[in-house]
Amino acid sequence: MNLVDLSWRNMKRNxxxxxxxxxxxxxxxxxxxxxxxxxxxxxxxxxxxxxxxxKMVISIASVIVFLFIVFFILYANSFFMKQRRKEFGMYLLYGMKERQVATMVFFETLFLSAISVSSGILIGGLLSKFFGMVLMNLMNYNDDISFAFPLEAILSTILLFALLIGIITIQSYFNVRRVQLVELFHAKEKMDKPFKFSFGLALLSIILIIGSYYTITLSGDTDIWKEHKKETLIATTVALIVGTYLFFRQFSGWVLQKMSYSKNYLIGNKMLWISSLRFSIRGNTINFTFNSLISAVIIFAVGFIAVDYAVKADVVKKEYPNHFAFSTQDDETQKQIEQIMNDSHPIIGHETITGIQSEKIPNRKTFFSYPEYYTEEFYLFPESQLNAIVDLRGVGEKVDLEGEEAIVLTRGLDEPTKYKSPLPELTVLADHTFRVVEKIRYPLLSVPTSPSEESTGPQPSGLVISDEAFASLKENHTLSSYEIYQIKDPNIANDVSRKIYDIVMKTEGSYYSAYVDSYSLNTESSSLVLFSVAFFEVIALFALGSVIYFKQLREATEEREHYAILRKMGVDDKEIKKIIRKQLLFVFLPPLILGLVHSWYLLYYAVILIIKDLPSLTTIIFSVMGLYVLTYVIFYVSSTSIYYKIISGKNTR
Structure with a gap:
């Protein structure tokens, strides 16, 4: 029998x-x-x-995914190499050389990788339509996506996983070289003694966790976060990490210790699974702590990005309500622009607004929280034109002004305000002062945009005045006119925007703003980030669950003899399965619960309380948590099954 045959037999046997x-x-x-x-x-x-x-975002995401896969698979390979040390020792004892054993492992890895890569490419290609549709749905596009097996993707996958096979082979070779024949003569490693637990440290773990939660609840406008934000953040993080570590190291062990002192400890199978857990606390502490903390970070990150995605799409609609807005052109150019729109995106509404530009007013802090985001010049528009735009958009409230009353128009950064007497005054023209009655969040003219970047300058400072005041002023001041269009399917009008932008910006100093420019940059980017991070969550949770899974398989191998003794003592298979289920439930449940609670506190006080008017907010967050729970349930069920097969001797041969 050659090494290839032996490798194939080993794969089937294991x-x-x-x-x-x-x-x-x-x-x-x-x-x-x-x-x-x-x-x-x-x-x-x-x-x-x-x-x-x-392409840049997807390429970066692909590299990150591959690196994560490399580390995870190397961890899995290390686990299997340790599981097979005695097997390798036997080969060496029978006269095989280290190089031959390493070659045999290489062939096993090659067989397994060939099946994985070919199957993965096939499944990935079949799923390409689904994932492509998911991405299009996130971006609110309606394009049809077909199944695809791009040659470039196939070649890059094969090349990168060939590199991974090489890395695995090197790792396996060094693992084989570390095998000592003396290991064959040790039935099992020396067991740790039951770890002694301190009530004081157990209590400290709860105090630290509750204290960090309480500090998180104070985030926002409290003095401790305002005045000592950095120090408070560091202290809260350290308390949460140390508290989580002590929770698994001391508190869970203290609970098990107390349970072992209870009167009914010897009743049923409680003694068997509790004693086993007490021995394994020391070895599982780091894994449990790492899983809980990383899971909390993953859930928080995905939840935060998902909410950011949902909010950003809504913000773009509010901040860029005009599908197209630009400086009025001559009649011929105007007809050309309208023809460009109608060829692919029929015009569904059009208004022309005319305003008066004031001189520069440096001091605008009275009306704008962030004056640097607005032009120093004010643009004065009559109330009738604002009301016409309200009708055109179907959003907003009409206004009714008299005499020298005025309304300041702002963007989302400024809170709407109704001023009380005495009303603040604003002198925008050398000979004219207005009394500002209100500040409303309604961008008549949005931030200037271009098809290649979101913002090209500050937003025009808008001031709405009464029709009478505008009529008396327009004769003595230069007027500026703007065309505002609403079209069909504005979120896919990028080509139209590029053409119109090139025409309008031929005139120096022209104004141009398009909803699609901001929508594309913001929504596509946030969709790609959300899509990528969702995949990262799947991989990360799968890896974290696997860490516990592998640990339990190793413990199952070590405890096989203990369960063999229990069978000889008359414990049947049904009772053994109960012991395994209870033991593994205690292993999987605490990291799951603590990770969920950590992430909930972070999400609730960092996201939910701040963004209250998003209907899908709780759905997004609970969906992310649901995936986390489902992952752990799958690993728990799988672990109990494999654990039983290992201790029963049914997993191999």
Whole structure:
């Protein structure tokens, strides 16, 4: 029998042990190929407006995904190498050389990788339509996406995973070289003694966690966060990390210790699973702490980005309500622009507004919280024109002004304000002063944009005055006119925007702003980030769950003899399964609960309380948490099954 045959027989013989390893690599290939495939999918690329930005984000995400996969698979490979040390020792005892054992492992890895890569590319290609549609849906595009197996994506996947196989082979070789024949003569490693737990440290863990939660609840306008933000943030973070570590190291052990002193400790199977857990607390503390903290960070990050995505789309609509707004052109140019719109996006509304530009007014702090975001000149518009725009947009409230009354127009950064007597005065023209009755959040003219960047200058400072006042002033001042259009399907009008922008900006000093320019840059970018981070969450949670999973498989191997003794003592399989379920429930449940509670406090006080008017907010957050719970449930169910098969001797051969 040659090494290839031996490698193939080993794979079939250890199939159940290799299942999670195979699944890990398969998931990695599918996710990487999905990202790589989306980069070269012609349907997706054609639908994306900012193609260079899209390719850059997807490429960066692909690299991050691959690096995460590398570290995770190396961890999985290290686990399997440790599980098979005695097997390798036997090969060496029978006369095989280290190089031959390493070659055998290489062939095993090659077989497994070939199956994983080919299956992953096939599954990834079949899922490309689904993930492409998900991405299009996030961007609110309606383009059809087809199944795709781009040659570039296939080649990059094969090359990168060939590199990974090489790294795994080197790791496996060093693992084989570390195998000592003396290990064959040790039935098992020396067991740790039950760890002694301190009630004081157990109590300290709860105090630290509750204290950090309380400090988080104070975030916002409290003095401690205002005056000592950096120090408070560091102290809260340290308290949460130390509290979580002590919770698993001391508090959970103290609970188990107390349970072992209870009167009914010897009743049923409680003694068996509690004693086993008390021995494993020391070895599991770091894993549990790491899982809880990283899970909290992952859930918070995904929840925060998901909310940011939802909010950003809404903000763009509010801040850029004009589909197109630009300085009035001559009649011929105006007809050319309208023809460009109607060719692909029929015009559904049009208004022309005319304003008076004031001289520069440096001191505008009375009316603007951030005056640097607005032009120093004010643009005065009559109330009738504002009311016409309200009708055109179908959003906002009409105004009714008299005499020298005026309303300041602001953007989302400024809070709406109704002024009380005495009303603040604003002198915008050398010979004219207005009494400002109100400040409203209604951008008549939005921030200037261009198809290649979101903002090209400050937003025009808008002032709405009465029709009578405007009529008396317009004769003696220069007027500026602007065209405001509403069109069909404005979120996919990038090509139209580029053409109109090039025409309008031929005249120096012209104003131009388009909803689609900001929408594309903001919504596409936030959609890509959300799409990428959602995949990161899946990989990360899968990896974190696997860490606990692998740890339990190792403990199952070590405890096989203990369960064999229990069978000889008359404990049947049904009772053994109960013991395993209770033992693993205690392993999976605390990190799950603590991770959820950590993330909930972070999300509630950093997101939910701040953004109260987003209907889908709780749905987004609970969906993210639901995925986390589902991942752990799958690993728990799988672990109990594999654990039982290992201690029963049914996992191999």
């Amino acid at each position: 199939f159940r042990l290799y299942t999670i390893y195979f699944i890990s690599m398969l998931v990695g290939v599918v996710i990487y190929f999905t990202f790589s495939g989306l980069t070269f999918n012609e349907d997706v690329v054609a639908a994306i407006q900012n193609k260079e930005n899209y």
